[in-house]
Amino acid sequence: MGRAWKLGDGVSTDTIMPGRYNLTTDPEALARACLCEARPDFAVGVRPGDVLVAGRNFGCGSSREHAPLSIRASGVAAVVAASFSRIFARNAVNIGLPVIRCPEAAAAITDGDELSVDVERGLIHSGGRTFEGEAPSALALRIAQAGSLVELIRTQGWAAVEEMRA
Amino acid sequence: MGTLVEEIIGGRLGRTVTAGDTVVAPVDCAMAHDVTAPLAIEAFERMEMPLHDPEHVVLVFDHVMPAATVAAAELHQRVRRFAADHRVRNLFAEGICHIVMVEKGFARPGGIVVGADSHSTTYGALGCFSAGMGSTDVGVVLATGRTWFRVPETLRIELSGTLTAPLTAKDIALHVLGRIGADGADYLAVEWGGETVRAMSLDQRLTLANLSADMGGKAGLCEVDEVTLAAARPGEGTEVPRLRNPRYTEVLHIDVSALEPQVAVPPAADQVRGVTEMAGTRIDEVFIGSCTNGRLEDMEIVAAHLAGRQVHPQTRTVVVPASRRIYMEALRRGWIETIVEAGALVMNPGCGPCLGRQHGVVAAGERVVSTSNRNYPGRMGSPDAEIYLTSPAVAAASAVAGRIADPRRAH
Ligand code: SF4
Numbered sequence: 037m038g039r040a041w042k043l044g045d046g047v048s049t050d051t052i053m054p055g056r057y058n059l060t061t062d063p064e065a066l067a068r069a070c071l072c073e074a075r076p077d078f079a080v081g082v083r084p085g086d087v088l089v090a091g092r093n094f095g096c097g098s099s100r101e102h103a104p105l106s107i108r109a110s111g112v113a114a115v116v117a118a119s120f121s122r123i124f125a126r127n128a129v130n131i132g133l134p135v136i137r138c139p140e141a142a143a144a145i146t147d148g149d150e151l152s153v154d155v156e157r158g159l160i161h162s163g164g165r166t167f168e169g170e171a172p173s174a175l176a177l178r179i180a181q182a183g184s185l186v187e188l189i190r191t192q193g194w195a196a197v198e199e200m201r202a
Numbered sequence: 203m204g205t206l207v208e209e210i211i212g213g214r215l216g217r218t219v220t221a222g223d224t225v226v227a228p229v230d231c232a233m234a235h236d237v238t239a240p241l242a243i244e245a246f247e248r249m250e251m252p253l254h255d256p257e258h259v260v261l262v263f264d265h266v267m268p269a270a271t272v273a274a275a276e277l278h279q280r281v282r283r284f285a286a287d288h289r290v291r292n293l294f295a296e297g298i299c300h301i302v303m304v305e306k307g308f309a310r311p312g313g314i315v316v317g318a319d320s321h322s323t324t325y326g327a328l329g330c331f332s333a334g335m336g337s338t339d340v341g342v343v344l345a346t347g348r349t350w351f352r353v354p355e356t357l358r359i360e361l362s363g364t365l366t367a368p369l370t371a372k373d374i375a376l377h378v379l380g381r382i383g384a385d386g387a388d389y390l391a392v393e394w395g396g397e398t399v400r401a402m403s404l405d406q407r408l409t410l411a412n413l414s415a416d417m418g419g420k421a422g423l424c425e426v427d428e429v430t431l432a433a434a435r436p437g438e439g440t441e442v443p444r445l446r447n448p449r450y451t452e453v454l455h456i457d458v459s460a461l462e463p464q465v466a467v468p469p470a471a472d473q474v475r476g477v478t479e480m481a482g483t484r485i486d487e488v489f490i491g492s493c494t495n496g497r498l499e500d501m502e503i504v505a506a507h508l509a510g511r512q513v514h515p516q517t518r519t520v521v522v523p524a525s526r527r528i529y530m531e532a533l534r535r536g537w538i539e540t541i542v543e544a545g546a547l548v549m550n551p552g553c554g555p556c557l558g559r560q561h562g563v564v565a566a567g568e569r570v571v572s573t574s575n576r577n578y579p580g581r582m583g584s585p586d587a588e589i590y591l592t593s594p595a596v597a598a599a600s601a602v603a604g605r606i607a608d609p610r611r612a613h
Contacts, residue, residue, distance in 0.1 A: 056559055059273040093418070105241075123336060186245050190251070
């Protein structure tokens with residue numbers, strides 16, 4: 037069980053990790069600056085297992101991987117959103133930060149709600165309800181099982197992706 | 203049968219591909235810049251493999267160049283060390299990565315390029331497939347020379363009508379952004395075509411492909427013609443991609459002759475209004491430059507507006523040519539002299555104040571007119587500053603007026 041940190045529509049990677057704070061690759065330093073202007077209470081209050089819940093087009097804008105890295109380093113279990121921007125979703129999956137697209141959960145869950153997620157099946161449990169989000173693609177699952185894209189390709193090569201075609 | 207992306211990816215793989223297919227494709231060139239390269243290098247090092255091909259790697263110092271802080275200097279140092287260790291020769295500090303990639307011929311018709319920057323869509327104006335990615339993806343490309351793609355569906359934007367000054371490609375792209383929204387092209391390739399595009403210079407086409415990223419597009423592309431081929435030729439073994447009975451997810455028809463100059467108002471680039479509605483808004487700063495509008499034609503427009511005029515005393519005006527080549531040419535033609543004489547500050551080629559780290563960071567309560575592509579809160583400094591995105595013509599007219607101004611009324 038964790039708590040929801042609720043955000044609105046169109047949260048950009050500039051909002052998640054402002055350009056003035058991402059001149060580092062240190063995950064701890066990035067976690068301290070995560071959402072520092074939009075939700076100054078986040079970095080100090082977040083606990084492992086909490087979940088970010090956001091509206092449409094989460095992670096839009098700059099491709100900076102510092103954004104999903106900072107969220108992962110802050111200990112959240114997953115990001116649930118009505119929709120994700122393409123590059124953010126791909127970056128998150130690549131580094132092992134689960135993302136679940138679920139417009140219903142994004143609309144119903146409010147800030148501070150207790151919730152838990154079943155990443156592999158794309159389910160979100162909160163307030164006695166179960167929301168069915170999008171289950172991860174076969175490739176995303178494969179990457180998650182390996183831990184990251186780097187681990188998957190390093191240990192299994194591109195054949196791991198190629199054989200999933202069709 | 204194929205859209206431009208299908209033809210390009212299929213051409214490189216030597217077989218037919220269709221939107222929706224997941225493919226592992228060879229990458230002709232991988233780019234990263236001073237902010238994204240360090241993370242890409244870390245991902246590459248975790249791969250524990252040699253660099254696939256140093257000649258296909260391009261590293262550009264542009265986001266904070268020259269370094270403005272010790273932290274930035276240390277990132278630069280790390281990238282330089284990596285380049286030395288792995289014999290990467292394509293190391294540049296002479297302009298914005300997306301401009302350098304085109305000027306130096308790393309992006310070519312029919313090729314596949316990836317960049318650790320969202321605006322890597324820009325080179326699609328040359329008829330290549332080029333997508334922005336994160337550092338991990340690029341790190342894996344550095345080690346293997348390949349990446350995976352889901353071949354995207356295509357949104358075709360068919361433009362008709364004549365674009366007359368002061369209207370530019372920027373106004374068209376902002377107009378489309380306003381119509382379809384910041385996620386209107388999510389996961390799609392945006393293909394720009396029609397008589398208006400055929401009549402456009404490469405500079406203008408690059409702006410269309412650039413802003414495709416801000417519509418959520420995975421790529422932005424233009425068809426290859428004489429204008430393209432005068433600037434770039436296909437690489438060895440690559441053919442010029444041609445449309446073959448393409449099937450589009452959607453086709454948007456736009457007559458550009460009816461447009462007025464556009465302004466994207468905070469807090470997002472898809473909040474677009476006509477300049478008539480916004481004219482008169484008092485402003486504190488003007489930034490002219492970026493990978494969207496720092497090209498030679500943009501410098502010409504700005505110089506033409508500022509000739510014989512002075513920028514408003516309360517409006518600091520920062521002009522940043524996007525590359526050294528553009529800077530030098532603008533110098534030769536006397537445009538830089540005109541711009542400096544008018545009271546504007548001209549900075550060294552690079553991203554300038556676009557991302558809020560240098561060269562014109564803004565305070566709370568201030569308003570900026572910027573020719574860049576992003577106006578999220580905090581993008582250029584304080585989250586309580588307001589950013590208005592416009593064409594260089596609107597920006598130059600506004601710099602003189604000290605307010606958002608309609609360039610059609612300036613003369
Ligand atoms: S000019 Fe701005 S948008 Fe373009 S690459 Fe630089 S920071 Fe990014």
